[in-house]
Structures are given as C-alpha cells and as structure tokens.
Amino acid sequence: xxxxxxxxxxxKDETIKIIKSASIMKKHLMRKDQLDxxxxxxxxxxxxxxxxxxxxxxxxxxxxLLGMNAVNIEPSxxxxxxxxxxxxxxxxxxxxxxxxxxxxxxxxxxxxxAAKNTSAxxxxxxxxxxxxxxxxxxxxxxxxxxxxxxxxxxxxxxxDILHSRVARSNIYLLSKFGAKIHVTGPSTLIPPGxxxxxxxxxxxxxxxxxxxxxxxxxxxxxxxxxxxxxxxxKEYFSLFGLNKERxxxxxxxxxxxxxxxxxxxxxIDDTVDNVLTANRQVTNGVAVRMAxxxxxxxxxxxxxxxxxxxSDNDNMHKISDLKEHAL
Ligand code: NCD
Numbered sequence: 001x002x003x004x005x006x007x008x009x010x011x012k013d014e015t016i017k018i019i020k021s022a023s024i025m026k027k028h029l030m031r032k033d034q035l036d037x038x039x040x041x042x043x044x045x046x047x048x049x050x051x052x053x054x055x056x057x058x059x060x061x062x063x064x065l066l067g068m069n070a071v072n073i074e075p076s077x078x079x080x081x082x083x084x085x086x087x088x089x090x091x092x093x094x095x096x097x098x099x100x101x102x103x104x105x106x107x108x109x110x111x112x113x114a115a116k117n118t119s120a121x122x123x124x125x126x127x128x129x130x131x132x133x134x135x136x137x138x139x140x141x142x143x144x145x146x147x148x149x150x151x152x153x154x155x156x157x158x159x160d161i162l163h164s165r166v167a168r169s170n171i172y173l174l175s176k177f178g179a180k181i182h183v184t185g186p187s188t189l190i191p192p193g194x195x196x197x198x199x200x201x202x203x204x205x206x207x208x209x210x211x212x213x214x215x216x217x218x219x220x221x222x223x224x225x226x227x228x229x230x231x232x233x234k235e236y237f238s239l240f241g242l243n244k245e246r247x248x249x250x251x252x253x254x255x256x257x258x259x260x261x262x263x264x265x266x267x268i269d270d271t272v273d274n275v276l277t278a279n280r281q282v283t284n285g286v287a288v289r290m291a292x293x294x295x296x297x298x299x300x301x302x303x304x305x306x307x308x309x310x311s312d313n314d315n316m317h318k319i320s321d322l323k324e325h326a327l
Pocket of ligand 1: 132
C-alpha cells in the first residue's frame with residue numbers, strides 16, 4: 001500500500017484498522033500529545049490545485065502531531081504558474097526526497113499520474129468530481145461513533161451527486177459496510193450508474209428521508225453552477241433544503257452530516273435541531289488522517305520503496321571530485 005487514490009483500493013480489514021487507529025488518534029489529538037513513532041525527519045507535502053480549508057489543514061496538523069514535517073505548496077505562487085507540468089512538479093518534489101504528497105486536483109485521475117512518477121506515497125485529497133477517499137473514511141468514522149455498526153442503516157445523501165467526489169467515495173465505502181444508500185437531488189445533478197453502485201435513487205426528498213438514520217447533505221457547488229443545473233438557490237432550497245419539518249421524516253435520532261463548507265439557507269436552514277455533525281467531522285478528519293499517514297508510513301518503512309536511490313559511494317565520489325576542483 002504505497003498510495004491512497006481511491007477508496008475502492010482499501011480492503012475492508014484495512015479500513016477497520018484505520019478507523020480503530022483513528023479513535024486512538026482522536027484521544028491523542030484532544031490531549032494535544034506530540035507523538036513519536038520514529039517519523040521524525042519525514043516530510044509530507046500538501047499540494048492543492050483547488051481551494052480547501054478543512055482537508056489541507058487537517059493533513060498538516062495530523063503530520064505535525066505525528067512528528068513529521070509538513071510543507072504546503074501553493075500552486076499560485078509556485079513554478080506551476082511558470083508552466084511546470086504536474087509530472088515535473090512531482091519529480092521535483094521526489095528529488096527533495098519527500099515521503100508523502102497529499103494532492104487535490106480538478107482533473108479526475110491526476111493523483112494517479114502523480115503516484116506513477118514518484119516513490120513518495122500519494123494521497124488523493126479530491127480529484128475533480130471523482131473521489132475523496134479520506135472524506136469517506138472520516139464520514140464512516142463519524143457514523144460509527146454515533147451509530148455503532150452501520151450495517152443495514154438507511155443513509156440519505158442529498159444534493160449535487162453528479163459533481164460530488166464526497167458522495168462517490170461515500171457510496172463505495174458505505175455500501176461495502178452494508179449500509180443502504182438512498183439519494184436524491186435535482187434530476188440534472190443525478191448521474192447515471194448510481195443503481196449499479198448500490199444506491200436507490202428517489203425523485204422526492206420525503207421518501208429519501210423517511211426513516212433515515214443518517215442524513216448527509218452535500219454542498220451546492222456554486223463554482224460548477226455556470227451551466228445552470230437548477231434555476232435558483234431559492235428553488236433548490238424549496239425542493240432539497242433541510243428544515244425542521246423535513247428532518248421530521250427521518251428517524252428521530254437521525255444525525256445530519258455535511259462535508260463543509262455549509263451554505264446556510266441553501267442546503268440547511270436554522271430551524272433544524274438534529275445533531276449537525278459538521279464540526280465533529282472536522283475533528284475526526286484530523287484523527288483519520290493521522291491514522292492513515294501512520295499506516296502508510298509504516299507500510300512504506302517496511303517495503304522500502306525508493307525508486308531512485310542514490311548510492312553513498314557515487315555521492316562521496318562526486319563530492320570529493322568537487323573538492324579537488326574547488327581547490
Ligand atoms: C469537499 C470537497 O472539496 O470535495 N470539501 C471537503 O473536503 N470537506 C466538499 C465540497 O467542497 O463540496
């Protein structure tokens with residue numbers, strides 16, 4: 001296990017190990033423990049070609065609590081604006097012997113291209129509309145904290161499924177754990193193939209919410225709204241927004257999840273009094289990422305995967321040459 005590119009690549013037993021480890025990491029996080037697993041000197045890079053607050057910062061905090069160096073690269077102020085290709089950027093980072101690259105990119109599959117060009121572990125932090133595997137892990141962890149085993153639970157996912165990497169990764173992961181996924185949203189934002197992924201698609205919000213144990217509403221992606229997938233935010237709220245009355249269709253103990261950032265008054269209004277887990281999801285995001293980084297770092301320490309090793313002798317030879325010439 002060098003990389004985490006898709007949640008589909010993570011076997012169920014590995015997922016359970018990560019969730020268990022995340023619950024221990026959460027205690028360390030709450031106590032602000034500085035941990036020492038021998039990762040001192042390892043470097044994690046965050047390379048985000050799309051905006052982020054939660055995901056990027058949580059990876060940085062996670063790496064630092066584990067004793068690693070965390071370095072953020074801002075594409076808008078790096079050589080990327082000079083036209084450097086993704087492959088070359090990744091090779092440059094490899095040349096600095098970084099250990100992990102956490103990457104968000106607008107194009108599906110970009111983290112996979114990065115992974116092929118480096119011996120560092122690549123973690124997909126969102127690739128276009130494709131996947132966001134660590135969000136699915138933190139969502140599963142959060143659901144398990146509130147509900148225990150999620151097998152057989154009804155999970156309602158509402159909104160822009162078409163553009164949601166969060167929904168896609170969650171549907172893959174939660175169905176692997178036996179949850180029953182029900183989705184709804186504007187018909188223009190419901191992609192084909194959901195049935196094959198194991199989800200039940202509804203036309204109306206009432207039947208989607210009825211008896212749901214978990215309600216996950218997605219952010220309306222204003223940045224992808226240029227094509228006018230629905231007439232207005234007001235209309236979106238009137239059909240798919242969550243208020244107290246709508247939430248009363250769900251199970252009385254239903255939790256309300258949101259990956260953030262929340263658009264108040266569009267996805268959710270202030271009348272809802274169910275537990276909104278958005279902040280808990282953020283906390284759990286740090287814990288899950290600590291667990292994942294630790295797991296990848298340990299797996300790679302055993303494997304030793306340097307694709308471009310520098311022999312000490314070569315190096316010494318060149319340095320002594322240099323000295324001679326310098327003299
Ligand atoms: C999501 C993302 O960027 O995929 N945010 C996140 O990582 N918590 C959700 C979104 O922006 O819609």
